[in-house]
Amino acid sequence: MEGNSPMDPDDEKSGGIFRAIDSDPSIPLQRRVYERFATAILDGQLRPGDRLPSTRELAKTLGVARNTATWAFEQLAVEGFIETRHGSGTFVSSQLPDAGSGGRLRVPQDEETAAARLARRSERFSVVARSLRVPQRPVPFRINMPAVDAFPVALWRRLMKALLSESGVGAGYLLGETEPAGYGPLREAIARHLMISRGVTCTPEQVVIVAGAQQGLDLAARLLLDPGDKVWCEDPGFPGSVAALLAAGATIGAVPVDTDGIDVETGMRLHPDARLAVVCPSSQFPLGSTLSLARRLALIEWARRHDGWIIEDDYDSEFRYRGRPVRSLQGLDGGVRVVYVGTFSKVLFPGLRLAYLVVPKPYVDLFVNARIVAGRQSPTFEQVLVEKFMSEGHLARHIARMRRLYAERRTVLMETFRQTIPDHLRLRPSDTGLQMLGWLPEDWDDAEIARRSAEAGLEMTPLSRLTVERTLPPALLLGFGNFTAADMKNAATRLASIMKDYGKERQAGG
Incomplete structure (x- = not known):
């Protein structure tokens, strides 16, 4: 079509491409002009080699300023939709494939057809509970919601200002990256805190910082399980655990919970081939029971005898209203068969999205590598801020x-x-x-x-x-x-x- 006169705006074949631009203050005018021509090219209304009007003619036809038309054509040229030939004018790019008369460069697909093209394992994510998608806001009777109304905002702000005013702040510190396993001093502070408050046995090197307990559960499930492996899950239990396990390809083995926690004997009878148990031993969700010492020891012995693993989800054990918090499973086990999951979402505030794993020593590097693949690290600034909050004694008082x-x-x-x-x-x-x-x-x-x-x-x-x-x-x-x-x-x-x-x-x- 090279040498043809520009497409006639009044021609029926133009399909309304050259009609006046409608008023829509939410979208910049030049963007609307660009979108109209890009869509026309992709949908086959304009084909490779079609000659376009000059920006002056286009502006007059569309009822826009010439610089608006110029901006739109420049953007179309940058993205390869059109090309300018010296002395000849502007054309739909000849480098685009010609879909033939009436053809389209893109074929519209409905959502159902597009979804069918995902990998089969994507079906594992269809089970995510709707409750996990609801933002945590302070609505009456909302579960797992800490007292954000009582959080020491003034203190938090003061610590933030102090950090930002310190000399030497730069790309390598607050505004840069830290170790993928997490900010070193924060890991040290967490290890000290867990040893004192939860009886966890670990070194700072075993602590891996993650973006929330859910990410910790997801990483642990993917590293500890092969597709098809059976897992003990508390019934009733936390939907987030079930979602992470199913996403990892696990087979769920439901184990009943009573006033003494998960029934280990029933779990061994119903699911003797299980490879992993996911439990909330200190404050079972949702029944609130505490796993008895006899069952704790039985669970650890089951893991030892069956070459199995235990994920200990210790999401809010700090808030105990009678007596002191009970010792962690990880502490009883000595850190051999238990991956411990802890979080700051309940003790500080949920929007922080900062949690941690305590990993058995031989597998720390694998968990750190998985953390790198899942997003490398949590934001440095928040990690440094939490470490400051802990090291100055504010966390214990809070x-x-x-x-x-x-x-x-x-x-x-x-x-x-x-x-x-x-x-x-x-x-x-x-x-x-x-x-x-x-x-x-x-x-x-x-x-x-x-x-x-x-x-x-x-x-x-x-x-x-x-x-x-x-x-x-x-x-x-x-x-x-x-x-x-x-x-x-x-x-x-x-x-x-x-x-x-x-x-x-x-x-x-x-």
Whole structure:
């Protein structure tokens, strides 16, 4: 088509390419001109070799300024859509493939067709619980939500300013990269903290910093398992653990949990070929039970005899309301068969996305290499800031304050519910954690209560969504960490109204 006159704007074949540009203040005008011509070329309305009007003619036809048309054509040329031939004009690039008359350079596909082109292992991610996709915001009864309203923001700000004002700050320090395993002084601080508070046996070299406990679970699952390996999972349990295991290709072996934690004897009977157990021994999620010493020792012995592994998810053991936190599984095991997962999300705030693994010594390098592949490192500045918070003693004091605050809020929740909802909710207080279970009448639907509560601005988790295979009586998991007594009473009143209406409906329905 070289030498042809430019495409006639009034020609039906132009398909409206040259119609005036619609007003849309959300998109810059020159970008809209560019998008129209790029789309026309990709969809076959303009074919390789087609001659285009000059920028002056184009501006007049589209009703835009000439510099707008010039910008659009320059961008199209940079990306290879069009080319300028000296003395001849501007053309659709001859280097593009010619799809033929009426053909397109791209073929539209619906979302379902596009998804079918993903690898088969992508199906493993379809099981991710919807609850894991919801941002952690301070909504009444939201579980696993710490008291961000009581976080020492002024102190945090002061530490930030002090770090930024230090001499020598530069690309190699706060604004640069640190070791893939994590900032060295932070790893040292974590090792000291864990030894004192949790009885963990480790050196700083065994600590690997990760971007949240979920990433830690994901890395550990991928390194400890081959596709098809069976894993003991607590039932009921944390959906994030199940999601990470399924993504790694594991086969889930559900093991029931009772007041003494995971039933090790039942696990050995139901799933004797398991290679890994994932447990929350200090504060089981969601039942809140503590794994008894007898079962702890039995679990470690099972791992030793079967050449197996244990992932210890120690997500909020710092908040114990009777006695001291129990010793970690890792400490009992001596760091041989246990990969310990800890996090700052509960003791500080969830948006920090900073957690850590304690890895058996022979496998540290492999875990660090996996961390590099998964994103190399967590931001240096946040790591240095947390280390400063710990080394100056602020973390220990903060945990002590929060433990007292959560104990108070836990008591307020129980008293408020006894007064407000005495007939429909039987609370089962736990000695640990930021939430507790409330059992409903046996013929009620906990998921329906949760749905209606969400419509009223509340957020609670039905127990039925946390089971793997078991069928348990209906219950709601209620968080108490991040709202005051006044907020709690207001929320409880709304929940009482929802339950009263639901109870009437159940009675009317027979």
